Amino acid sequence: MGFFSFRRAVLIGCAALLLTGAARFGVHKFLSSSRGKAMVADRLGTAFGMPVEVSEVSVQDGESSFGFRVMDPADPRAEVLNVPSASTDIGTADFVTGRVAPSTLHVKNPALTLRISTDGNVLTPIPSLPGTSEAFPAVVVDGARLSMRQEGRPNFAVSGVNVKLTPNGDRIIVSGSVNDPKWGSWSINGEFRGDRAGWVELVGTNAPLDRQLLETVPFLPSGAFDDMHLVGRAAVKVRLTLTATRDVQPSVEIRPTLALFGVPLGPCFRLVPTSDGYYFAPTR
Structure with a gap:
């Protein structure tokens, strides 16, 4: 490999790392925002078949944590399930690639x-x-x-x-x-x-x-x-x-x-x- 080819490979590698880092930062920032929490609440609500309020979402490398409440459809003020803290082995990279399928879930x-x-x-x-x-x-x-x-x-x-x-x-x-x-x-x-x-x-x-x-x-x-x-x-x-x-x-x-x-x-x-x-x- 010539010098210029090697230099190009290094530049491409650095660019890929920067883009990946930016994507991960973007995912973390988005999920921590009100829009991100609303998206997570919508997905959880679909899974439960009931209204969900998400209070916290945090995504790191190899792990994510969140807190949420499930409300009674017949009475939006009635709380059915309150999960102050839950964590899974879904990390930032999983959200970036779309492979959101946890193998572990820890609820406290x-x-x-x-x-x-x-x-x-x-x-x-x-x-x-x-x-x-x-x-x-x-x-x-x-x-x-x-x-x-x-x-x-x-x-x-x-x-x-x-x-x-x-x-x-x-x-x-x-x-x-x-x-x-x-x-x-x-x-x-x-x-x-x-x-x-x-x-x-x-x-x-x-x-x-x-x-x-x-x-x-x-x-x-x-x-x-x-x-x-x-x-x-x-x-x-x-x-x-x-x-x-x-x-x-x-x-x-x-x-x-x-x-x-x-x-x-x-x-x-x-x-x-x-x-x-x-x-x-x-x-x-």
Whole structure:
């Protein structure tokens, strides 16, 4: 290669670096602007099928972070989901090239609020679960809070929810834990298939048998716990099975841990369906 050819190659290389740097700077500046946030909000809104407000967008090399709120279409002032901080492995170069497909998503301290009617119907719109045939990132959720407001009963709330959603072939594996000051410690396990069917199981080995607290649990009839002697604590297993048609089939087992000489002082209970809803019946 001659001197002039070498010089030309160097100049072209420098120009390419400058253009790439300018493009990256432009992407970062645009996404941080009000127009950029509106564009991100529009894309998130399309994904959720609900109005979205974006509060922050930051794009760096190899990572982007953002904060947003999802609003209820029926009431623009009602907040459904608040995500103060989320990050993905999408960087500036991905936006420049258009390859916006994250493989990881980390969400910190989100808050989800659902409205439920008196008869147990969920009034808050909920987006469909993605099928595992689609590209699904590995999701980590730390410190989530869940609130359910059912008409005619006290609000249900649980905090300290940590969940991982890990793609594995045609399945999504669910794992995690709950550490709530009132509800205690629970483990979370489950899986979903490509047709969106699957299950989630919550297990607590030392859950409180507090009537006032249990009566905040949504979807159950007001007299669901009338036949139970609620004293002390219990080992509880809750399993929610989701069908491909999005029907939820619950299963609950409660085994009181209070015992005398190793013999439980109270009976065990399980959730049974009736024509009026679900109730707890003794298993012995």
